[in-house]
Amino acid sequence: MELDNNERKKAMDIATWWGLIVNLLLSIGKLVVGYIGHSQALIADGLHSLSDLVSDAMVLMATHHSNIDADEDHPYGHARYETFATITLAVLLSVVGIGIGVDAINHLIDYKSIAVPTQITLVIAGISIISKEVLYQYTMLVARRVKSKLLEANAWHHRSDAISSIVVFIGIAGAMLGYPLLDSVAAIVVALMICKIGWDLGHQSFQELVDTGLEPETLQAMETTILSVDGVNQMHMLRTRKMGHSALADVHILVSPKLSVSEGHQISEAVEMALTKKFDEIIDVTVHIDPEDDELTENSCKHLPLRAEVLSRLKTHWKDIPETQQLLHTTLHYLDGRIDIELVLPLNIIQSGKKANELSQQIETASQQLDCIGSVIILYK
Template structure:
């Protein structure tokens, strides 16, 4: 499936689940507030406010679906997935603010017994209906979240479940109040507030960690490193970095290959590593691989060595007497361990003493290491 088609299906799923959630939560909000007032239950009214928060987050998801699934462009080369992350932070903040308001009101009622309400049995029925409705929304939304790897849908699913759990607390609190423990209704509202705050904090904090490019957990990173090390042609792995982008992961890594490998073979190995990583984990959507002939994680011993144009200029200077034997375009340079190792391919086969002289002259340059000589006969 193409990335464009996958993004389109993801957008449809996000909008569909948010629309279903919005309709259900609108009905629950109205029902809980009305019957909370009629049935004199502070806990049910608080739960109605929670459902109103659920409704607002459903609307967030609906709008986020439109923008977060847009394809990458020149200004956003990694796509727009973090719009979803920002909405998830906003969702968490809404939950926390909601919980503070409920907790404040509950505390006032617990400290002033005259403000306590006396619930009626109708509240139990509404709370039970809320439990069934929100657990159904949780299951429905979580299936879509897992299928499309959406952190925002997952957060919204847990929001639905938190409403279901808060309704369970309401059910218990109201039942206790009906049995004579009048403070239990307000206490249940305070417990609901705590639960809402906890879920809101977890969702917001996880998304903030993503926004500041927190890497994958140590177990996942270790698995990725082990997988790469076992690929044919890879001699080492270093500078492995990971980050999240919406519901996806991005990996960039340096891999060490044979130090005298050709550029094309090194590229072929890197593409093979990239393919295996993408196939191994559906969450990984982008992999950048840097090829190294040596481990440069701590230091790069070859960083101050001269580039090709300067090296050839120096070689022409020391080889000027025998330059007729050489095709300077056939000089291959290998930057390793703080030295430049040279491979020379002759256009003609010089006398042994000539090639030996050329090797000695090249090695007069302080940065030159091993010099290898190849002539037409040796290439046949």
């Protein structure tokens, strides 16, 4: 079931607050114990948790703004806040990772000054592994339920912290067993992991900022759904773009060329309803009704005059046909680069003795003196 913005925001806030509290405790514990216990890897892991803490604060801010309903200045909503926050988080992770890596390499160069970590650092690393994995599972569960890429990114940040804590645990254990360089090596591995996550998150969100569309398999499923709607003969120019946890779509559909405007509109409404019902991420669909394939240049009707000009020019050619003064209705069909016209005349014209075929021929001959006129159909009512 699709959550409304308030329910979505509440679920995201709860998950983020839990992450913030755990990260605060872990950051303090790792940094303090890492310093006291002489573990560079645990200090690096503490900085990683500190970046988690900053990211949690950013998620709270972005969640607040991104779930505000659309307004006059933001007609498509505020979901881009999530994308922007995710990119900022990616940059933060990359900077932290590079800093940790450089510091660890410096320690490796001056390896004689490396101290052996104490046992308490191993205990803190173990606690971090368990708590961060639990936090990852919980946050990912909520992220998938509310369909938030930002919260999902934050969940992976928790998982990365759990994995980095495993590396730290191994590095500390190795240092305590007589291989002190392993602590600095573990710090470098953590740094590389942090930079990799930062790159992945930044690349994905940047693609979203430049209006990258939905995945090919999703587009194929959308095409199948559109073509299943009664009245849709063909479709083309299906375009989508992601916006935070949502997506926007527009499509051209071909319908029978002489449908009424209201029936064409009804078909477009049916297409929109079918897409938004089947694809939860799609929140807005623009459907363009085509009577023919407008991708083909030879079918283009863009150069043809509009109704007022067409009728004005036709009346000039009809001046010798008095029956056209009683015209009840005119329908214009812009097809294949021409204008097909349907004229409705009073039935009493032919009831009074005027031959229908003769009158139709007169009107058709006069009308087709205009180069833009195609077929002419006369109806009587």
